Amino acid sequence: MRLKTIATPTPGDTEVLVRVHAASVNPLDWHFLRGKPYIMRILSGMGAPTEERIGADFAGTVQTVGARVTEFKVGDRVFGSRTGAFGTHVVVPEHGAMTRMPHSASFEQAAAIGVAATTALQAVRDQALVRKGQRVLINGASGGVGTFAVQIAKIYGAHVTGVASTRNVDMVQGIGADRVIDYTKDDFTKGAERYDAIIDMVGNHELRALDAVLAPGGRMIIVGGPNDNAYLGPLTRSAAAILAAPVLKATFITFTANENQADLVMLRDWMQRGTLRSVIDREYAFAELPAAVTYQEAGRSRGKVIVKMP
Numbered sequence: 001m002r003l004k005t006i007a008t009p010t011p012g013d014t015e016v017l018v019r020v021h022a023a024s025v026n027p028l029d030w031h032f033l034r035g036k037p038y039i040m041r042i043l044s045g046m047g048a049p050t051e052e053r054i055g056a057d058f059a060g061t062v063q064t065v066g067a068r069v070t071e072f073k074v075g076d077r078v079f080g081s082r083t084g085a086f087g088t089h090v091v092v093p094e095h096g097a098m099t100r101m102p103h104s105a106s107f108e109q110a111a112a113i114g115v116a117a118t119t120a121l122q123a124v125r126d127q128a129l130v131r132k133g134q135r136v137l138i139n140g141a142s143g144g145v146g147t148f149a150v151q152i153a154k155i156y157g158a159h160v161t162g163v164a165s166t167r168n169v170d171m172v173q174g175i176g177a178d179r180v181i182d183y184t185k186d187d188f189t190k191g192a193e194r195y196d197a198i199i200d201m202v203g204n205h206e207l208r209a210l211d212a213v214l215a216p217g218g219r220m221i222i223v224g225g226p227n228d229n230a231y232l233g234p235l236t237r238s239a240a241a242i243l244a245a246p247v248l249k250a251t252f253i254t255f256t257a258n259e260n261q262a263d264l265v266m267l268r269d270w271m272q273r274g275t276l277r278s279v280i281d282r283e284y285a286f287a288e289l290p291a292a293v294t295y296q297e298a299g300r301s302r303g304k305v306i307v308k309m310p
């Protein structure tokens with residue numbers, strides 16, 4: 001990773017130039033940085049990345065608007081997802097993955113939302129199809145996606161079980177989980193409880209073991225998984241689920257989140273009402289960006305890792 005000064009981009013007629021004040025780090029940043037798993041190079045570039053700028057999630061202030069932009073004006077506080085978020089400026093299409101910030105939120109809290117909260121929302125609402133009264137388990141409840149998934153499953157009326165390690169039990173309870181299983185002491189796949197949906201960010205259990213604790217008609221959502229296969233990464237698990245489908249009783253689903261404006265508006269409104277909040281683990285200065293990415297990559301973050309722009 002190298003800091004480079006480039007010309008400030010000029011927005012087109014339907015685009016907005018944002019001065020970034022804070023960004024957040026996601027696993028996709030270091031996947032992109034390393035070009036691993038190799039399968040992603042089909043999209044990101046075979047030998048070297050076709051796009052040199054990294055970073056996905058930002059919050060900042062609108063600095064310039066294109067001639068035909070009606071939705072945003074100079075000075076608006078905005079947040080969202082756009083490649084190149086680890087920089088002082090991003091250009092975002094007017095109807096791209098960006099909206100106005102929650103009134104009460106700081107730039108750091110808003111920068112935390114982007115990919116992680118959108119993934120959590122789409123996992124809960126569109127993939128797990130969570131309804132009131134259902135029992136939902138979130139594996140990896142203390143991470144970037146998990147902290148949002150616990151809160152969003154509660155918003156949809158579920159009884160939520162979070163899985164976390166001892167040091168994170170209180171935090172996961174604090175964001176609304178009805179029950180927290182400490183994975184250093186108990187294995188949820190060996191318990192008597194049955195779940196209508198499991199949202200899995202970790203991928204540390206056999207598919208058959210997960211199938212066994214899903215209720216009839218249950219849904220198993222594979223969001224993330226181990227990175228031990230250099231070629232396919234977490235996709236090995238998805239491939240295994242497809243092959244095992246005939247012998248599994250639950251529906252196993254792998255999905256990739258799609259960042260969009262409508263979902264950011266929904267998340268923003270929940271934050272404004274106080275039903276959703278960002279959990280922030282650490283904040284780094286822009287000059288410490290490599291350390292921020294290294295920390296995220298270690299896989300121990302409690303919520304989100306933030307980078308503050310100069």
Ligand SMILES: NC(=O)c1ccc[n+]([C@@H]2O[C@H](COP(=O)([O-])OP(=O)(O)OC[C@H]3O[C@@H](n4cnc5c(N)ncnc54)[C@H](OP(=O)(O)O)[C@@H]3O)[C@@H](O)[C@H]2O)c1
Binds near residue numbers: 145
């Ligand atoms: N499908 C998509 O569109 C999509 C989008 C975003 C992310 N993802 C993927 O989703 C996964 C999670 O992303 P993230 O941003 O939430 O990651 P993250 O913030 O790095 O997750 C770290 C958290 O995972 C917890 N954890 C580690 N091992 C665990 C275990 N055995 N059981 C329960 N929790 C455990 C850690 O807690 P401890 O330190 O206490 O163990 C830590 O709090 C990644 O694989 C990422 O690539 C997929």
